[in-house]
Amino acid sequence: MEGLAGDVTQEAVLAQMKAAKDVPIWGAGGQTFTCDGTVIPIMPNVCSATFFVGRLTADGQVEDPVPVDAKALFEL
Secondary structure, three states: OOOOOOOOOHHHHHHHHHHOOOEEOOOOOOOEEOOOOOOOOOOOOOOOOEEEEEEEOOOOOEEEEEEEEOHHHHOO
């Protein structure tokens, strides 16, 4: 919501989200999000197609996380 000015309304927040472009995702190793409907055109509400895959240990910890960009899976 950086740069949001004026009253915090539904319209103002939605406009600010749609203006978000290449915003770093905290703790995601350089992954970013963009919410202008272009990341996955067939799903305009999705802001990022990147995620991490790792091995879950018996005590619930993730080991060896690997970043994955799944955008190509959604291209027509």
